Amino acid sequence: MNNQEIVQKLWNLCNVLRDDGITYQQYVTELTYLLFLKMMKEKAIDDASLRGTIPEGYQWDDLMQKEGLELKTFYQKLLIELGTSQNEKLQQIYADASTSIVEPKNLEKIIKSIDALDWYNAKEEGLGNLYEGLLEKNASETKSGAGQYFTPRVLIDVMVQLVDPQVGERCNDPAAGTFGFMIAADQHLRNETDDYFNLSPQQAEFQKNEAFSGMELVKDTHRLALMNALLHGIEGPLKQGDSLSSNGKWMKDYDVILTNPPFGTKKGGESVSRDDLTFGTSNKQLNFLQIIYNGLKANGKSRAAVVLPDNVLFESGIGAQIRRDLMNKCSLHTILRLPTGIFYAQGVKTNVLFFDRGVTDQNNTKDVWVYDLRTNMANFGKRNQLTMAHFEDFMKAYVTEDRSEIQNERWNKFSREDIAKKNDSLDIGLIADDSLSSYDNLPDPIESAEEAIIKLQQAMDLLNEVAEELRVVEEVKVVVR
Structure with missing residues (x-):
């Protein structure tokens, strides 16, 4: 049984809990509590250092020995015990944990079903990959609501590959979600270093404990991110809190930032509470954009790739000032206009901005290249998903040393001077829509x-x-x- 089949079996167990009125999101959180115990048992078989992670008396085998009401009572006590553990990571995963399962027989069935899965093959394929597959499954279910702005894995992989993190660089995601960008960056580097075996012990330690960091606002999502990071062997700083508040000021001087910030405005329309941003606005993505380009090292080598909605490209007033500040401090060299339908919230129009931080704070952007992957594209959605093949031409254009050699109508250059004439609007580069070329369609x-x-x-x-x-x-x- 491969991981995909295991994920489907785990997902099907959700049907057991329908009578308890449990949502998909609650189910994934509940699975996290149980899977962590089971996975720690499996990992401890191969790694003796993990055998003391779960306190005696509250391990997976202790759950397996109980039934009925006794099991449910013990499980509730276990959640409280682990949530107040001295182990910081354990405490964070089980912080304020409580069960949504009402019927003891349902809890018993889920525990026994988890135990009966093919864990040998799951370990062979990677427990982290299994868990990430479960998170992706949750996001793909429109009923769960978790995937409203879920970043497709193929897009994450494209962004990571083009930004190309290096060993020893500090990478960050200030809107971490379930930590998908950092896990992809870690995998990118593992692929290039024989799973870090080509590194010195000091370098490998840095990659594990310092290279990847992030912050996530929502507690339950942060819990999932912690679990995801631990199962992938990542133990860098991953904090719970609001990056747009003073609690996010610890994130600075990064070599690489990869992120897909939340869209919308702050509740009540109030401006961000951080005092280290130049421009105050209630627009979340404009504030995140400031955090990102100001969070890069001013060394001419640091770089970022960020997913942003269309309004960031053309919003006037403070929006124009922030874009101007971005283009002064950074070389905004590439914009990828993404197709609609790739996010589970239909109709959301997004882009990826690629930029490098300059050494100075002025005149770093010279030319902006725009690739239109939106116009005259097929309709994407759950049935017709985006694949790496859709990005091949863009990736070729991106890495070409002389970009002007690329002959592709979707690939166009705009000078900084031309952009300035349009009040620094970056709503540029979309080609003619064939559906409007015929008079009959007008x-x-x-x-x-x-x-x-x-x-x-x-x-x-x-x-x-x-x-x-x-x-x-x-x-x-x-x-x-």
């Missing part, structure tokens, strides 16, 4: 004009109604006086 101008008149009339009627209501209120106030 909207009827008379119908469009009539529709606009109707909408304007409706707006006028609504305004007149509001004005009339305000007049009535004023008349009532006069009578009362």
Whole structure:
């Protein structure tokens, strides 16, 4: 049985919990509690240093010995015990843990089903890969809501490959999610160093304990990220908290930043609470963009790749000021216009910005190359997924020493001067849409004009109604006086 089959079996166990009213997200969290115990047992067989991770009396075999109500009572006690453990990682994974499982028989069935899986082959393929497969499965289920802005693994791999982290570099994701970018960066380096066996002991220790870091706001997601990191042998700083608050100020001077920040505005519309950002705005992604380019080392070698929605490219006011600051401090050399439908929230239009931090804070961007992977592309979604083949032409253009040699209508250059003439708007590089090239596909101008008149009339009627209501209120106030 391979990992994909194991993931499917684990996922099918969710049906056992339907009567308990458990959501997909709750189920994955519940599985994390149980899988960690089982995986620690499996890993300790090969690594003696892990045998004391779980306290005596609260290990996987202790769960297996109990049934019914006794099992549920013991499980509840176990969660509390591990959540107050002296082991920091253990404490973080089980912090404020509680079970959503109501029926003891359901808990018993899940534990026994997990124990019966083919763990020998799971270890051969990698327990971390198994867990990541489970997270991806959760994100792909639209009912779970977890994948609303889930970054497709193929896109993560493209970004990591092009940014090309090196051994000894400090990498970071300030919007860590389940830590997918850092795990991909770690795997990228393992592939190039024979799983770190080509490194000195000091270098291997750095990769394990310092090379990869991040911060995640949501507690349950942070729990999943910790589990994911530990199962992949990554023990760098992975903190729970708001990167847009003062708690995120520890993240600075990185060689590489890879991330897909959350979209939207802060609740209540308030500005970010960090005092080390030049421009205050309630727009989360604009604040994250500032954190990212200011978080890179100013050495001319540090670099970033970040997924951002379209509005970051053209928003005026503070948005234009932040883009100008970015292009001054960094060489914004490449923008990849992504197709729609690759995120599970349909219609979200996104881009990847690639930039390198300069040594100085002025005039670092000279030319911006834009690759349009959006226009005239197939509709992507759950049935038609994005693959590495879709990125081949872009990746070839990206790494070519003389980019002007690439003859591809999707690949275009814009000078810094041309961008400045457009109020530093980066909403550029989209090619002609074939669906609009035919006159038959264009909207009827008379119908469009009539529709606009109707909408304007409706707006006028609504305004007149509001004005009339305000007049009535004023008349009532006069009578009362």
